[in-house]
Amino acid sequence: xxxxxxxxxxxxxxxxxxxxxxxxxxxxxxxxxxxxxxxxxxxxxxxxxxxxxxxxxxxxxxxxxxxxxxxxxxxxxxxxxxxxxxxxxxxxxxxxxxxxxxxxxxxxxxxxxxxxxxxxxxxxxxxxxxxxxxxxxxxxxxxxxxxxxxxxxxxxxxxxxxxxxxxxxxxxxxxxxxxxxxxxxxxxxxxxxxxxxxxxxxxxxxxxxxxxxxxxxxxxxxxxxxxxxxxxxxxxxxxx
Numbered sequence: 001x002x003x004x005x006x007x008x009x010x011x012x013x014x015x016x017x018x019x020x021x022x023x024x025x026x027x028x029x030x031x032x033x034x035x036x037x038x039x040x041x042x043x044x045x046x047x048x049x050x051x052x053x054x055x056x057x058x059x060x061x062x063x064x065x066x067x068x069x070x071x072x073x074x075x076x077x078x079x080x081x082x083x084x085x086x087x088x089x090x091x092x093x094x095x096x097x098x099x100x101x102x103x104x105x106x107x108x109x110x111x112x113x114x115x116x117x118x119x120x121x122x123x124x125x126x127x128x129x130x131x132x133x134x135x136x137x138x139x140x141x142x143x144x145x146x147x148x149x150x151x152x153x154x155x156x157x158x159x160x161x162x163x164x165x166x167x168x169x170x171x172x173x174x175x176x177x178x179x180x181x182x183x184x185x186x187x188x189x190x191x192x193x194x195x196x197x198x199x200x201x202x203x204x205x206x207x208x209x210x211x212x213x214x215x216x217x218x219x220x221x222x223x224x225x226x227x228x229x230x231x232x233x234x235x236x237x238x239x240x
Contacts, residue, residue, distance in 0.1 A: 001179040003133035003142030008172035010146025011120065014153030015165035025154065037148060038215040041125075044140040045207030048132060052201040063240070067201030070235050074202070074228025078221075087122060087223035094118040098159070112160025116167035120149050121174045124222040125210050128203045130175045131229055134182025135196050141207055142175065148214075190233055198236035202228045 052067070053060040078084065097115035120126065125148075129141030149171070156164045190196040206225045212218050 001130075001133050001139070001176050001183075002137070003129050003139035004172050004175035004179060006139060007120075007126070007129075007142045007146045007149060007175055008168040010143075010150040011116075011153050011168035011171060012165055014150030015157045015162065015168075017150075018154035018157035019162060021154070025151075033147075033151060034214060034216075037144060038211045040144050041211040041214055042208055044144060045204045045211070047140070048138055048200055048204035048207065051136075051138075052197040052204060054197065063198070063201060063236075066235050066239050067198055067205055067232060070198065070202045070232035071205045071225055071228040073235075074231050075221075075225050077227040077231070078224030081227070083223040083226065084221040087124075090118055090122050110163070112156055112164035113167050116153065116156050116160075116164050117170045119152070120167060120171045123148075124226060125207070126171075126175055127178070127226060128207055128210075128229075130178040131182050132200055132203050134179035135187055135190070136200055138200065141203075193233070193237055195233035195236035195240065198232040198240070199229055202232035 049064075049067070053063045055063075094115040097111040123145065125141060125145045129139070129145055132138040132141055153165065153167075187196060190199065206222070206228060209220050209225065210222060212220050213222065
């Protein structure tokens with residue numbers, strides 16, 4: 001899978017820049033990258049939506065509606081399952097490890113490794129990217145995540161030193177395993193039923209909402225939307 005490799009490679013490149021760069025990244029540069037990442041996230045989300053709808057205008061409109069309905073119902077289900085609260089607990093665990101590094105004496109390097117692994121693996125964009133890569137070899141979402149993780153790693157290596165860069169290995173293994181599971185386990189059945197495009201359609205919608213978080217437009221409980229990926233093929237089969 002190309003996407004997981006790019007994500008792991010992006011982490012290593014970010015670590016290399018962080019170790020060799022003496023001056024911290026300026027605020028202006030940070031704002032530039034944030035705006036660029038937000039724009040690319042929207043672009044690749046919309047591109048995934050466009051590539052996932054087919055047929056006449058009426059058929060495309062119907063597929064579009066089913067994908068949006070899957071995301072809306074997925075958000076409702078995610079709230080009932082309290083997925084965002086689970087995600088927040090995971091994030092809090094990583095934040096505690098990061099906070100420990102700010103206190104003298106600095107935390108052990110293994111804390112940085114664990115914190116980075118948790119943050120990079122639990123990111124919703126990683127799950128969306130792995131699913132899309134497994135279904136359609138659409139690796140662009142993980143390419144965007146690779147840049148995001150690389151920028152974060154530039155700060156992590158200054159706090160936890162070089163061992164934190166080794167988090168690229170479990171991140172690659174996790175995302176690659178998820179993508180392969182989707183390609184080998186889910187894709188054949190979804191393709192046979194003709195509903196694989198609905199999963200990518202829902203992923204495209206959710207990806208566009210990720211940009212709202214990146215650009216700090218509004219707070220979005222991303223984890224609650226993930227059940228939409230499972231509901232999309234069901235609704236596609238029933239309503240398509």
